[in-house]
Amino acid sequence: TMAAPVTAPDPAADPTADPTRVPVIEIRDLHKAYGPLQVIRGVSLTAPRGHVISLIGSSGSGKSTLLRCCNLLEDSQQGEILFEGEAVKWRGTGLARVPADRAQVTRLRTNLSMVFQQFNLWSHMTILQNVMEAPVHVLKRNPAQVEARARELLAKVGIGDKADAWPAQLSGGQQQRAAIARALCMEPRALLLDEPTSALDPELQQEVVRVIKDLAAEHRTMLLVTHDMRLAADVSDHVVFLHQGRIEEEGPPAQLFGAPRSERLRQFLSATM
Numbered sequence: 001t002m003a004a005p006v007t008a009p010d011p012a013a014d015p016t017a018d019p020t021r022v023p024v025i026e027i028r029d030l031h032k033a034y035g036p037l038q039v040i041r042g043v044s045l046t047a048p049r050g051h052v053i054s055l056i057g058s059s060g061s062g063k064s065t066l067l068r069c070c071n072l073l074e075d076s077q078q079g080e081i082l083f084e085g086e087a088v089k090w091r092g093t094g095l096a097r098v099p100a101d102r103a104q105v106t107r108l109r110t111n112l113s114m115v116f117q118q119f120n121l122w123s124h125m126t127i128l129q130n131v132m133e134a135p136v137h138v139l140k141r142n143p144a145q146v147e148a149r150a151r152e153l154l155a156k157v158g159i160g161d162k163a164d165a166w167p168a169q170l171s172g173g174q175q176q177r178a179a180i181a182r183a184l185c186m187e188p189r190a191l192l193l194d195e196p197t198s199a200l201d202p203e204l205q206q207e208v209v210r211v212i213k214d215l216a217a218e219h220r221t222m223l224l225v226t227h228d229m230r231l232a233a234d235v236s237d238h239v240v241f242l243h244q245g246r247i248e249e250e251g252p253p254a255q256l257f258g259a260p261r262s263e264r265l266r267q268f269l270s271a272t273m
């Protein structure tokens with residue numbers, strides 16, 4: 001007699017059946033204004049699990065706003081934001097639209113950890129305390145386990161010996177690496193990095209670039225705003241060029257940097273590279 005064939009479930013049959021196929025972040029036709037100023041004008045973007053999406057564009061094109069809309073640090077007036085396939089619930093419309101579900105906001109925000117240009121470490125806490133603060137006090141995780149993980153992450157970003165130092169005792173590059181360890185200690189589904197190297201002297205940028213490259217090599221999901229076109233070219237699966245709140249051009253880095261189609265992108269690249 002023949003054994004019955006072993007049939008694996010076909011994940012292609014139902015994209016929601018396999019969580020790895022559901023994008024970590026998806027935004028659809030997003031619009032955002034500050035009062036009368038339209039800043040995001042119909043942007044759609046998908047961050048599949050394990051991918052790095054870079055956002056490039058001139059100052060004022062809406063990159064930071066878009067990142068902040070993704071984890072609901074900013075409201076938006078129109079369009080959808082999905083986190084792992086779950087649509088953000090809104091109430092109200094237009095300028096009065098706000099997230100409707102506080103628990104959902106918290107869940108989404110703790111799962112999309114942000115790294116800012118200016119590090120934003122708490123100056124009255126040691127580096128270790130900075131990294132442990134949110135996992136212990138927001139997520140209510142076990143302090144001893146969080147401490148072990150925090151020390152591991154500090155070692156991973158190359159500042160394992162700085163756990164008991166104060167932020168002011170660290171260089172900018174070390175502070176930014178501490179901020180990345182802090183974001184990682186939330187065990188987020190994605191990292192949102194807003195110009196993580198822009199506040200650093202060129203020689204200190206490289207140590208942060210190395211950490212970001214390591215994270216990309218581990219297939220961390222990241223949305224990365226950067227002025228560093230070499231970094232974007234090296235780590236991205238997909239690059240989005242924003243111009244005045246719209247996607248002017250997007251594609252794989254080889255295409256965007258190697259064969260830009262839009263005149264605006266060509267001008268932008270010739271001014272920055």
Ligand code: ADP
Nearest residue numbers: 034037039057058059060061062063064065066
């Ligand atoms: P980028 O990060 O690409 O430099 P931003 O997202 O910071 O661009 O800004 C996009 C536009 O929104 C700019 O015109 C900026 O002046 C405006 N803007 C940003 N934040 C605010 C705010 N809090 N209030 C009003 N306007 C803002």
Ligand code: MG
Nearest residue numbers: 063064065194
């Ligand atoms: Mg910005």
